[in-house]
Amino acid sequence: MTARQQVQLSPVQVPKASDVLAEDMRERILRGEFPEGTALPTERDLVTQTNMSRATVREALRILEVQGLVRIKTGRSGGAFVQHPDGESIASSVDLLIRGRQIRLAALLETREAIEPACAQLAAKYRTEADLDTLERANESLSDKSGSLAAFLQANVDWHVGVAVASHNELLTGFMLALSRAIYTSTDNQGFINTDVRLTTAKAHRSITTAIRNSDADAAVRRMKRHVHSYAEAVVKFEERTKIDLPEG
């Protein structure tokens, strides 16, 4: 018996079949191989094509669905339809991070101070008439003194998101979408918004909107920076006051 050569093998890692399938389809979708709306083969077809079980195929499709790459419809002529990720997909993952890591409101505001002036700058550069309409509508709703708190907050989010959309930068838009929503929910049950805050906010929004309309990037940046900063300061001050009022927390 000849001495058997000791072949060295690096620890072979067996990826999950569903991951392999998902990655394959993902790369094809991202490569742009299928235009948006294209129907992928049915689950049963994929089973015969890949020699995998239906459970495996389904898991792969589920992965793509969670990643926002396909939309699944039920019923006859249903199936998985190709989709390209949009701001929502980023927003949802940012949301998970914020909630999972219990990011403090102060950190959210700090992040907004970092990003939103840049959004305003780009918005002043790239805004279309449609963008301006959106901002104006949000401003009107914001100035409606008879509106509820929820309506005010929603209009606030709409305006901020509107500025991001006007930047015509999908990355920033998705990011601001999540950020605005998170700030919304954190501020909601704080009893922080009063008439004074409402007026100040409406005024600031209008002045920034004007700068964006005039394509005055410098003014847009300056005013936005001032707006989000003073808002952040007010929130922090309010939090401190609340802390004193309710020392037993």
Place this chain on the structure above:
Amino acid sequence: MTARQQVQLSPVQVPKASDVLAEDMRERILRGEFPEGTALPTERDLVTQTNMSRATVREALRILEVQGLVRIKTGRSGGAFVQHPDGESIASSVDLLIRGRQIRLAALLETREAIEPACAQLAAKYRTEADLDTLERANESLSDKSGSLAAFLQANVDWHVGVAVASHNELLTGFMLALSRAIYTSTDNQGFINTDVRLTTAKAHRSITTAIRNSDADAAVRRMKRHVHSYAEAVVKFEERTKIDLPEG
């Protein structure tokens, strides 16, 4: 037989069982009900607890895995372990958006110009000694003239990500992580990096690092703004030149 009253029902929507289960567990995890590392029940246990099939339970777990909320280990005493999302999860979804939407390099650079100066500002404010060490190490690697192109690009990414980490803002960190990587891969096969660019980059990085070390936020912002802007300009110019050189591109 009495006339039967026509009861009106709004279209009832039946959510998928796996989604319901996933959402339930997701909320519990995000609420912080389970500390990081906690082992969720085994698939078979979840089957008995929920009266769902194993396939359904598995799909729910798969969803959570994709969302970065659990990590799944195989083998005895394996299972799903609670995890909180980190920058990586944001980075991957940003990556999907960039690739799926074919975001142009110019837009990536524009986005970086928008947020990285803010990262530098926060870094100057919050940086620790460990952060500075990381930046220094990246700078050394960056200045190594004998290093390969790949090594240079990697060191470049490391430094930029290092600045984001030094901001101690997880949202910005995740965002910059994805952005830096995307810019890396877009720049990689462009033949754009030459000795001159290397020297300029190394110099700029060192000067910004110094400002961050000195907690000089204003200087950090100014220099970072200048750095990423001139880099973006250089890339755009290079792209135009290439377009002219290869008109049939």
Place this chain on the structure above:
DNA sequence: TGTTAGATTGGGTATGACCGAATAAACGCT
């Protein structure tokens, strides 16, 4: 020609089985 009842398609779920890897428990050697 519209309307409706049935057939068809395709995803959603449930069972039950088997495999292989990771690991804990049992074992045997020193």
Place this chain on the structure above:
DNA sequence: AGCGTTTATTCGGTCATACCCAATCTAACA
């Protein structure tokens, strides 16, 4: 008793099959 080695058990990963129901298409019908 201590320690390396085998054995057993546990769990996720995969497969095969069957059935249900909603969405939709089709065709009979008024």
